[in-house]
Amino acid sequence: MSARNLAYRALATAFATTVVVAVAVQQPAAAAVTTLNATVDCGSVNYYGDMSDWYPSNIYYYSNSTGGPVSSYVAIPVNHKIQFSAAIPSGDTAVAVYAKCSAGTQYGDFYGSGGTVSFPAGVSTVNANWICYAAPVSPGPWVTNCSVQSYSYS
Template sequence: MFTVNSARRVLALGATLVTTGVLSAALAPTPAAAAAVTVQATVDCGNFNSYGDTWDSFPIDPSISASPYGAGGTPSIVSVPITNALRLTQTLPSGTTSVSVSAMCSRGHVYDFFGSADSVTIPAGVTTVTAAWKCYTAPVNPGPWRTDCYLQSASYS
């Protein structure tokens, strides 16, 4: 009789512990998902070369690159009043650690290509990055034109 009651008590205690563990796991609070990062980037050509003529013009084919997940879409692009700069706005996936902007400031040559682009490191907890890039084009001997973009400023919020 004593062993039957002890066995029942052990089984009841085991069932209680299992139920408590399952409920604890099911009802435990989950951490909030990290917020996405919104990038507001301004890109401008410091010089522009079109078919050998130079003048101030809007950047061509501006794009945003992000690490480690990529930009994940196409930015919205608007012109900045009274300048030939463009403003790009894009929401990047949460966990994005850096962003860069590239554009072309030449056209009409046999070869026009994108060069390097400085990147901005995004600190943890930041939800908005506002940054400006200035791009310059130059010939690379024996003749293609390469555009490199340099970070001018960056702020976070």
């Protein structure tokens, strides 16, 4: 056999081995996301009236690396809650929700604190319920603070 044929056979064998190894090695999965299933409720009852029948508005969510306004949601008429879902990167480990529960009052409404849920990186689903309370800040504007009522992840 000539040196040329040996070189061709060696190249062919190396190519075939590379193809077999490439097919046998499992390719990494596509970047996964964590699905946030959230419920937000207004619980304010104070001397200005019962705001627990008000729907939360202007809802925002923020995780470690993403977030923004909630644009798609479902209103639950029975208990005046808002439900929404969001996809957050699977490497994130926390998410907070902010809302307003007194939009439409005379002096306006401002965001206060947002309740934060912590969870391990890589979970597939986070289910969380937030409750938000609005209160007046003298001499006029209202501030809505949200806190976590309950949560779970899997």
